[in-house]
Amino acid sequence: MRTESITVHLIGDSTMAEKSASERPETGWGTPFTHCLDDSVTVENHARNGRSTRTFLEEGRWKPVVRRLGENHYVFVQFGHNDEVPSKEQHTTEEQFVTNLETFVEGTRERGAKAVLLTPIARRHFDEDGELKNTHRVYSELIRDVARARDVPLIDADERSQSLLRELGPERSKSLYNHLPRGEHPNYPDGVADNTHFSEYGARQMAELVLDGIEELDLELAAHVVRDDQ
Numbered sequence: 001m002r003t004e005s006i007t008v009h010l011i012g013d014s015t016m017a018e019k020s021a022s023e024r025p026e027t028g029w030g031t032p033f034t035h036c037l038d039d040s041v042t043v044e045n046h047a048r049n050g051r052s053t054r055t056f057l058e059e060g061r062w063k064p065v066v067r068r069l070g071e072n073h074y075v076f077v078q079f080g081h082n083d084e085v086p087s088k089e090q091h092t093t094e095e096q097f098v099t100n101l102e103t104f105v106e107g108t109r110e111r112g113a114k115a116v117l118l119t120p121i122a123r124r125h126f127d128e129d130g131e132l133k134n135t136h137r138v139y140s141e142l143i144r145d146v147a148r149a150r151d152v153p154l155i156d157a158d159e160r161s162q163s164l165l166r167e168l169g170p171e172r173s174k175s176l177y178n179h180l181p182r183g184e185h186p187n188y189p190d191g192v193a194d195n196t197h198f199s200e201y202g203a204r205q206m207a208e209l210v211l212d213g214i215e216e217l218d219l220e221l222a223a224h225v226v227r228d229d230q
Contacts (some may be wrong), residue, residue: 004072006041006221009065011056011104012078014197015121015206016047022187026110026178026194027203029121029210036211038224043056052082052090062104074221076210077104078157081196085141092140094142101128101146114218117147119158121206124177124195126170132162155213161206176202 010016010030013161017028034043046065048056056079067107069075079101083092092100101117108115119140125133140158147154178199182191198206215222 001080004040004080006072006074006224007068008037008041008043008074008221009069010043010045010047010078011062011065012076012118013051013081013120014047014049015080015081016045017049018045018047018230024046024187024202025185026197027200029203029206032200032204033207034225035220036207038226041221041224042229047078050090051079052088052092052185053079053097053104054092055090057100057103062107066111069108069113071112073096073108073113074116074219075099075104075108075113076116076118076155078118078120080136080143081123084136085138094138097139097141098146101143102150105146105150114153114219116153116155117143117218118155118210118213119143121157121209122161122165124165124173126173130170131154132165134162142184146168153217153219155210155217157206157209157213158164160213160225164205164209175199176205178202 015028016030018031019026019028027045030047032043046061082088082090083097085091105115120136125135127133136158143152176198178192178194178197180188180192191192212223214225
């Protein structure tokens with residue numbers, strides 16, 4: 001029996017986005033996620049580095065996504081890293097952030113597709129006592145509010161990734177992020193200690209957290225998840 005094809009559209013920022021060769025080994029979780037679903041599912045990653053909900057809309061990046069939506073399409077929406085920082089030019093006020101999320105949800109549903117909201121994955125920020133800081137507290141809660149108000153499935157990637165970081169602790173959690181010593185990689189000759197963006201290994205682990213969320217929500221998509229045997 002022929003399985004009807006499904007398309008998953010990812011919209012978000014650098015933590016989800018595909019990376020250029022010059023940025024490797026930094027990896028967005030959308031890259032390994034593509035390989036975690038069976039052949040009946042196509043993943044289209046529209047996420048871009050440095051985008052907030054506001055700039056994604058202002059740059060016209062949402063319009064071509066909406067035009068392609070239909071039944072058997074999902075839109076996974078994950079923003080917040082850039083929206084929440086007042087000093088960034090991509091900053092979005094709390095009120096506008098909510099409005100923008102509603103725009104994504106409503107546009108998706110008008111085309112007969114299914115919206116899924118995700119809170120942003122935690123930054124790796126531990127204090128001097130080894131306690132993890134909740135760096136997305138306000139904007140993650142805004143996403144949860146929209147999910148409740150609009151009855152949208154929610155994958156709380158912030159909460160899930162915080163749990164993983166606490167389990168690993170300050171040192172072991174470095175392996176999830178783009179931490180490289182001087183001279184190890186030609187793209188980062190002076191080394192790098194990035195506590196926002198992921199290593200290849202970390203991106204796979206974050207994709208697993210998203211898959212866990214899909215399965216716990218019992219989305220139709222869950223039947224198409226392919227787990228690595230290792």
